[in-house]
Amino acid sequence: MTSTTLRSLNEPLEHTSAGAKAATLARLTAAGLPITEGVVIPVGYPDGLLPSAVAEILKNCAAPHGLIARSSAVAEDGTSASYAGLYTSRICLAHPTALLDAVRAVRASVHNPAVAAYSRALGAEASPPQMAVLVQPVLRPACAGVLAADITRGSWRIEAVHGLAEPLVSGSRTGEIHTAGPDGQAAVRPTTQSVLLLPGTPQELTMPPGEWVTLVPGSATTAKVQTSGSGILHLYTPGALSEGPVLADDLRARLLTVAAQAADVLGLEHIDIEWAITPDGQLHLVQARPLTVPLTDAAASAPLTDAQVLHGIPAAPGTGAGPATFDADTASRVLVCGALDPGAVAALLARPAAVVATTGGPLSHTAIITRELGIPCVTNVTDALTAIAPGTLLEVDGSAGTVRLASAVPTQRTEPPRSLASVAVLTRALDTTAPTDGRAATILWYDPDGPTTAGHEHPVGVLLPGDLPAPVTVPATHRPLRLPGMGVLLWASDAAPPPAEIAVLDPEGEILYRRAVPHAAN
CATH class of the missing domain: 3.30.470 (D-amino Acid Aminotransferase; Chain A, domain 1)
Known part of the structure; x- marks a missing residue:
């Protein structure tokens, strides 16, 4: 049933109707953490009723510096797919026409072709895509x-x-x-x-x-x-x-304390938070979500005196090599760009060998996506656009934050092909026959209307994501194992412990994304 009732962050919200962002902020609000008040226009809200919804929001919301209409899609802010920066959020005046236009722009962004392509790349497709809109007063932060x-x-x-x-x-x-x-x-x-x-x-x-x-x-x-x-x-x-x-x-110390509290409320071991501090010293959490790919410690870098090496900030680990390109033809090439903004997503999905950006850092939206896609990335290489000519052969080390100018195509120093012997492959659909790629197990993303795990010769588990809207009855033949930051894994009671890693494969069978399975606890 379509809801025609506006919701508030001061009440419990389900992610299926309020979207992941708003539902998470409501949980943090209930725990007493510093969240700005907000009104949610839920998923499926009739377009014809939006003018009256906008009027109601403006009547009850003090906004001296305007409002922000923020995406709160059901699919975003997940444990493996963040959708960072792919949906629209828009600041506008506290005026009926401006707010209505902003809300409609946010709702329309769920159909952005880049969103669909990103979803397919990470195996996180949502059908049909669903978007709620969170409206809040804009903070004017110091x-x-x-x-x-x-x-x-x-x-x-x-x-x-x-x-x-x-x-x-x-x-x-x-x-x-x-x-x-x-x-x-x-x-x-x-x-x-x-x-x-x-x-x-x-x-x-x-x-x-x-x-x-x-x-x-x-x-x-x-x-x-x-x-x-x-x-x-x-x-x-x-x-x-x-x-x-x-x-x-002192503000950094307070921020770290509140971040740890938010992680505890949300049951996360790795957390990504957007925050703001107003001139009166008040801290506000703007967004909180799982950190899909934890940052890694920077590797040793080349000496600053090496004229053949450009230095930047490590943003996504790994190495990649190839000729430099400045346009959309990025397949197997090194993408050299200015700001690594959300407009670069289409180029990232073409699977460049690596990315070199002149500005930004590893916590920017698109740097997050490079890590999710497994593309080595170095940001803040300030002279990249002037020091690198199109076609220049480059070797990029995303762990050390270096870009080496090469005279010939260097041997790729990416990780050697990994055996799947200790890996459980996460999928949304099971093959009719047992896979022959050497995987240790298969984990099926929970779908109440999807296939069962019966009849397969190798171990199969079922992953219940952490934001599952309703309790699920655990079969007597299985035991629930909590995977912090991911959800609950239903694993056969008589089977050996689950493998050490969970991975998502691309259509060619290469590892697209992987993460270690933390010690499972009942």
Whole structure:
């Protein structure tokens, strides 16, 4: 049945109607974590009723700096497929026409061809695609960014910028980077930021370039307008902000504490959080989801004095080699680009040998997707577009953050073909005959209307994703094993323990994505 009732983050939400993003934020709200209030237009809400829904939202929502209509698709923010940056979110004025246009744009983004291609590549197709819309007041932050953390290892990475996080997550800017050092102390890599983005009031958005905006009411800090549009002010960063760190030590400590609390509420060992801190020092969690592919420790890099090597930030591990390309013809080539923004997804799905980007960091949306697709990637190679000519032979090491200019096609140093002897292959459909690729087991993604696991000669389990909407009766012949960050695995009681890894294969049988299976617990 189609719901015509708007929902709130202050009430329990199911991901099947409110989408994954909103349902997760509702869980965190219920746990007392700092989440901005929001209204959800649920999946399947009739288009003809949207004007009245918009009117109701505007009547009850104080939004001095506008609103943001955010995607909350049922399929996004999963344990293996994030859909990072593939759906639309739009900031707009608190005006009926502007908000209605934003909501419709978000709903339409579920049909983006890049979304469908990405879904097929990761075996995460949702049929039919379903989208809810989360509407919230826009925060006007002093700083914002992204955090990725491995809770069990105590390792983490934070990227931060002044103002909105959009330049950071889109890959157009490299932020200030905080990482956990080997001695337990934080290591900080500073950044320079010439322009910051902030949502504006209606009056501020009419100001011409060169005018001055007060960043915080009652403060003396002002910034000059560079340009504005779509509800966003582009401001030259004032000198007062350039002199100190973006994220102060005490705020970083608070962010890490809240991130650990969020991971505990959501039952995640690896978590990816988007956050914002307002000028009054209040922390807000904007989004929280599983970190689909945990960040790896950077490998040893080539000396900075090696003229044949360009250096950047490791973003996706592995090595790849081939001629450089600057266009959409990326198959088996090294894609060299400016900002690694969501528009690059089509090129990534053509399976380049590696990616080299001039800006951004490993927590940008598209860098996340390169890791999910298993494509080596180096970001923030600032001189890549001038130092590399089309066709130049390159060897990219995404673990060390280096790009080596080669005189001939080097031997690919990617990982050798891996045996599937200790791997369980995750699939949405079982073959009628037992596979002959040497896999240790098959794990079937749970589908209440799908095939059964009976009649197969090799071990078969069933994965119940962590956000399963309803309890499932466990057969007497199976035992439930909790896989943190993934869900619950139903495994035959009389079988040996499940394999050490779960993998997804591409149509040619190559490993597209894999992750270690943590120690399973009842």
